[in-house]
Structures are given as C-alpha cells and as structure tokens.
Amino acid sequence: MSKRALIFINGDLPDLDAARRILEPDAFMIAVDGGTRHLLALGLLPSVVIGDLDSLDPAHLLTLEKNHVEIIQHPKDKDETDLELALNYALDLGYRNIRLVAALGGRLDHTLGNLSLLTNPSLAGLELRIEDGVEEAFFVRRQAQIHGRAGETVSLLPWNGDVTGIQTEGLRWPLRHETLKAHKTRGISNEMVSDVAKISIDSGLLLCIHSANYKKE
Numbered sequence: 001m002s003k004r005a006l007i008f009i010n011g012d013l014p015d016l017d018a019a020r021r022i023l024e025p026d027a028f029m030i031a032v033d034g035g036t037r038h039l040l041a042l043g044l045l046p047s048v049v050i051g052d053l054d055s056l057d058p059a060h061l062l063t064l065e066k067n068h069v070e071i072i073q074h075p076k077d078k079d080e081t082d083l084e085l086a087l088n089y090a091l092d093l094g095y096r097n098i099r100l101v102a103a104l105g106g107r108l109d110h111t112l113g114n115l116s117l118l119t120n121p122s123l124a125g126l127e128l129r130i131e132d133g134v135e136e137a138f139f140v141r142r143q144a145q146i147h148g149r150a151g152e153t154v155s156l157l158p159w160n161g162d163v164t165g166i167q168t169e170g171l172r173w174p175l176r177h178e179t180l181k182a183h184k185t186r187g188i189s190n191e192m193v194s195d196v197a198k199i200s201i202d203s204g205l206l207l208c209i210h211s212a213n214y215k216k217e
Contacts, residue, residue, distance in 0.1 A: 003027075005095040007086050008046070009114065010034030010055050012105025016041055018133030018212075022099060032086045036060050038102050045069055050089055051082035083114055097127040104130060104137070119159065119205060137209045143200040146170075146210050148192050156180060156187035156199070157207040165202025170194045180206070 005028045013019055019042065031039050033051030040060060048070045053061070064071060074085055083103070090098055103114040118128055118139050129138040138144065139159065146154060154171060156163075158180045166175045172191040180187045199208065 004097045005090040006099050006101055008035035008038045008101045009083055009103045011102040013038045013102040013132055014134045021133045022131055030086050032082045050086040052076045100130045101132055135211050140199050140201055140206040140208055146197040148212055150193050152192045152213050153211040154190045155209045158182040159205045159207045161204055163201050163204030163206045167200045170197035
C-alpha cells in the first residue's frame with residue numbers, strides 16, 4: 001500500500017504546477033465527485049471516485065468509465081458530505097498520512113465544513129492537512145512543524161476557544177508560552193525566518209495556515 005492518500009475536492013486549485021509538488025508516484029488518489037476535474041487537468045486518473053456525482057462533468061464521467069476507474073456512488077440524501085465519505089474511505093483502507101487537495105475556496109459553508117472535519121478528536125494521531133502546493137492548513141493539538149522558506153506567511157488562529165501555552169520557533173514574531181484568544185487577531189500574518197518553523201501548545205486547538213511564496217521555475 002502507498003504511504004499517502006491524496007483526496008481531491010471540488011474547491012479551488014490555484015496553480016496546477018504548484019499542485020504537482022505534492023504529488024507522489026505511489027500516492028493513492030481519491031477524487032471527490034467534481035474534484036475529478038483537477039486530477040484530469042493534471043493528466044492523472046484517480047484510483048477511485050466517491051460521491052453522489054452531482055458535480056461530476058458528464059464528459060469526465062465518460063473518461064472515468066472508459067479507463068475503468070472505480071466509482072462509488074452515494075445517494076444525494078445523506079448526512080455526510082462527499083468529502084467526509086471519502087475521508088472515511090481512506091481511513092478504512094488504513095491511510096494515516098492524508099492530504100486534502102482543493103478543499104478551500106468556492107462555497108464558504110463547504111470550506112468551513114472541510115476545516116471542521118479536521119478537528120475530529122479521532123483524527124488526532126494522523127498526519128492530516130489541507131494542501132494544494134500554494135497553501136496548507138492544519139490543526140496543532142500539541143506540536144507541529146512547518147516546512148517552507150523565509151518570508152512565507154504563517155497565521156495562527158485559535159479554534160473554538162482560547163489556546164494556551166503557545167511557543168514558536170522560526171517565526172519573526174515569536175510566542176513564548178503565550179495565549180491566543182479566540183476573539184482576537186494577534187496570530188494573523190506572522191512570517192517565517194527560516195526553512196522550518198516549530199509550534200507547540202499546552203491546551204486548545206490551533207489552526208495553522210501557511211502560505212507559500214510559490215514561483216514557477
């Protein structure tokens with residue numbers, strides 16, 4: 001089994017070339033309904049397509065069927081979003097390193113719902129991030145690292161309450177065992193000063209958003 005699962009959602013994918021940076025030759029690639037368009041634009045076929053197929057382009061469906069891609073169709077009337085179904089599918093297969101691609105942008109309700117999925121306590125031990133080659137978002141529960149370049153933007157947002165005991169390394173404005181309050185914006189737009197930044201917290205749930213200074217070669 002490949003080490004990482006990539007789940008392509010039907011949100012915005014800002015730059016196809018940047019997205020290629022997160023592809024791996026042996027990655028298991030799941031397309032969530034209309035997210036199929038992103039993989040096809042990259043010249044790739046998904047390993048499986050999951051969803052109610054309400055946003056899947058008919059021409060793309062023909063391409064999938066022609067190439068015998070597995071399609072798992074769910075009814076439109078359901079309690080879970082297509083992404084939640086796809087994430088559960090990857091977990092059932094045993095994947096613990098998962099990237100959600102094109103999970104941001106488009107409908108605000110879906111964007112917030114996609115972020116909320118990552119807060120499930122049962123996912124705490126996973127390497128689970130939203131990532132598209134330009135921006136990544138993930139939750140810090142105890143400690144985490146950000147790999148990037150000096151000058152790139154890092155924003156830290158308390159989620160569902162205050163976050164205490166925050167300590168950072170490798171950021172222009174360090175936090176030294178401090179608290180970020182949920183109703184304040186202090187953690188917005190920090191800046192990396194090295195290729196690796198480190199974050200640790202004592203309590204709470206901290207949303208980290210890292211924006212890369214991607215430039216085409």
